[in-house]
Amino acid sequence: MVNLIWVFMFVFGIIYAAINGTMEEVNKVLFTSAQEAVTISLGLISILVFWLGLMNIAKQAGLLHKLTSLFKPFVRRLFPEIPPDHPAMGYILSNMVANLFGLGNAATPMGIKAMEQMKRLNDDRDDVSRSMITFLAINTSSLTIIPTTVIAIRMNYGSVSPTDIVATTLMATTCSTLAAILIDRYFHRRRVMKRRQ
Amino acid sequence: MGAVSTISIWIMPCLIGFVLVYGTFKKVSTYEAFVEGGKEGFSIAVSIIPYLVGMLVAITVFRASGALDFLISSFQPFLAIVGVPSDIVPLALIRPISGTGALAMTSDLIATHGPDSFIGRLASTMQGSTDTTLYILTVYFGAVGIRKMGDALKVGLLADFVGIISAIVFVTIVFG
Numbered sequence: 001m002v003n004l005i006w007v008f009m010f011v012f013g014i015i016y017a018a019i020n021g022t023m024e025e026v027n028k029v030l031f032t033s034a035q036e037a038v039t040i041s042l043g044l045i046s047i048l049v050f051w052l053g054l055m056n057i058a059k060q061a062g063l064l065h066k067l068t069s070l071f072k073p074f075v076r077r078l079f080p081e082i083p084p085d086h087p088a089m090g091y092i093l094s095n096m097v098a099n100l101f102g103l104g105n106a107a108t109p110m111g112i113k114a115m116e117q118m119k120r121l122n123d124d125r126d127d128v129s130r131s132m133i134t135f136l137a138i139n140t141s142s143l144t145i146i147p148t149t150v151i152a153i154r155m156n157y158g159s160v161s162p163t164d165i166v167a168t169t170l171m172a173t174t175c176s177t178l179a180a181i182l183i184d185r186y187f188h189r190r191r192v193m194k195r196r197q
Numbered sequence: 198m199g200a201v202s203t204i205s206i207w208i209m210p211c212l213i214g215f216v217l218v219y220g221t222f223k224k225v226s227t228y229e230a231f232v233e234g235g236k237e238g239f240s241i242a243v244s245i246i247p248y249l250v251g252m253l254v255a256i257t258v259f260r261a262s263g264a265l266d267f268l269i270s271s272f273q274p275f276l277a278i279v280g281v282p283s284d285i286v287p288l289a290l291i292r293p294i295s296g297t298g299a300l301a302m303t304s305d306l307i308a309t310h311g312p313d314s315f316i317g318r319l320a321s322t323m324q325g326s327t328d329t330t331l332y333i334l335t336v337y338f339g340a341v342g343i344r345k346m347g348d349a350l351k352v353g354l355l356a357d358f359v360g361i362i363s364a365i366v367f368v369t370i371v372f373g
Contacts, residue, residue, distance in 0.1 A: 006255050052241075106212075111333075115343075127345035136353060165321040180352065
């Protein structure tokens with residue numbers, strides 16, 4: 001599906017540009033956007049190095065393990081494939097906690113570490129495992145309690161009460177996260193059925 | 198507001214301080230552990246590059262050609278019938294695809310309609326309650342070299358859809 005969407009964006013974009021005379025714009029962004037992607041990736045280095053470094057201290061001090069045992073009953077049901085004491089659980093939880101507090105910078109490195117551990121659990125194969133899909137579904141539905149960026153924008157434009165969207169955001173996020181978990185379950189069940197046939 | 202901004206300023210330094218003090222207390226050789234863990238960050242960032250270049254160039258071509266705007270405007274009348282305010286449709290469609298695009302659109306909507314207007318609040322709620330699915334998938338899967346995404350994209354996009362609908366519903370209930 002990703003392959004199709006990817007090709008569609010290119011091909012449809014180029015055809016549309018040919019018809020509507022925007023080929024010059026397409027030409028311009030072709031290389032600047034590639035450069036931007038590299039800049040983003042390299043910009044991640046500082047964040048990744050810092051938080052993975054700090055995470056390593058937390059791990060060696062046993063903090064990750066503590067976090068895991070604290071939320072064990074809850075996460076165990078979400079990720080039945082992962083053994084409860086596996087390091088993947090610690091990283092998944094710290095990613096969730098970082099997301100909850102809006103620490104996007106810290107959440108990404110932990111999410112990547114979680115992915116790495118889940119890949120190891122999946123015999124290092126290059127296809128996706130059930131727990132990876134669950135993890136991504138929860139991540140993309142966004143868990144933030146305090147949407148700091150949005151509040152900042154609202155303040156910039158002179159809002160009377162910049163934080164009055166926190167409640168609605170929280171309700172919408174809760175719904176989308178619950179939906180993500182349910183949809184993920186549904187697709188999992190469908191895969192299992194298919195395999196049985 | 199004071200409390201929220203204070204919390205968001207304090208939380209990072211406090212977290213860092215806590216990990217360092219706790220680590221020292223548990224006799225971890227902190228600095229060495231930091232350097233050892235940090236080394237990984239470099240290779241992870243580099244391994245993401247091809248995934249991000251591929252995805253970002255495709256998205257930008259799609260946007261710069263005007264194809265995205267065309268697609269959005271062809272959706273608009275249909276969604277207006279269902280009762281979705283047409284100004285919000287572009288944001289709803291771009292949110293899962295491009296984080297910077299969505300942020301720019303949210304700022305724009307807030308600037309034109311005012312932060313405390315219905316559209317302004319709806320845009321703020323949408324921006325805060327979903328995430329850039331395509332980016333997250335690209336970075337997370339790219340970093341560990343997952344090539345077959347399976348149902349991940351479908352699940353992510355469907356959850357986005359629910360998030361957007363519930364944003365509209367809740368903002369209408371609370372502020373409408």
